[in-house]
Amino acid sequence: MKLVVVSAGLSVPSSTRLLADRLAAATADRAPAEAEVVELRDLAVEIAHTFTNGFPGRKLSAAFDAVAAADGLIVVTPVFSASYSGLFKSFFDALSVTEEDALAGKPVLIGATGGTARHSLVLEHALRPLFAYLKAVVVPTGVYAASEDWGAEGLDGRIERAAGQLAALMTGLSTAGRPAGEGAQEAVTAAVAAAAGRPVAEADGIVPFAERLAALRPAG
Template identity: 75%
Template sequence: MKLVVVSAGLSVPSSTRLLGDRLAAAVGRQTPADVQVVELRDLAVEIAHHFTNGFPGRNLSAALDAVTGADGLVVVTPVFSASYSGLFKSFFDVLDKDALAGTPVLIAATGGTARHSLVLEHALRPLFAYLRAVVVPTGVYAASEDWGAEGLDGRIERAAEELAALMTGLGARAAAKRAEPGLVPFEQQLAALRPAG
């Protein structure tokens, strides 16, 4: 299984990247996964150039290939102006609109205050619903006061378990998607998630 973490953190070190790493490690405890991290900070110039010239640079192209070839995604953004960052949105804007159809995605965000925790529901979940990804029920928001506090670890583990279950259940669908482009009917996706018997 291939798990890709997309981190839109800007600072070094970044709490956004830290949350992405913790989520990836938790998924790895549930199912074996090769983890690749895409740091959007390093791709900012190529993303901007893609908007102006229509062509991805070498690094952006590799990142887009990693994301579209993933069996599951962990996407993490810092909160700016009560929503995802512009860099985060710009990356998903240059991605083909059908590229994430049926791909399991765990949404997460970091912010300075718990008051922005609804960013997961009012910004990230609708974005990935539009892209027709399969978003896990549990999103993870980490405010400054959550680090080291009770509760964050439990949310991370629950979300990781949900993503791992989807990655495993939809693994055959993802392999078919890579082998032969096209859409998988919704009924087939549901059947793949149902327990046998």
């Protein structure tokens, strides 16, 4: 299996890259995956050119290919103005323009770093909706690391839990052969349930839309 890590850190060294590396290492401990890191800092110019000329450069195209071919993704961004960074969003915007369904059905672990714990909801208010829109399967646990979290209790546990969920989801979908069409939703639901440590019947209370619609129709 192939694990791709997308890091949007700008500084060297970067706490964003550090979190990404720890998540990748914890995931690799649980699943036989080969990890590849995509540093968006090195692709900033090509990302900008993609929006003006419509074509990704050589390095950016290789990064897109890696993401599209991955069995699982770890994505980590620094928090800017209470949301993901512009570089992070631009990369995935350019990816979706180049290949609209590149992330469809792909397991994704979301992470973010910031100077204060007050921005921790960026995971739920910004990153999770973004990747849901891109049709990815986002693992239940996201990991946010504030400055005070490094070396403190709690961060290691969140990393381990999130990594375990991503590994379970990657392994489950790989075993299911990434089915398309009929049966695909059942396979994803089962893998998500396993990743969250819940029975399939409890996996987010999923009821097919057709069944909900039929229940609203008057009898006879």
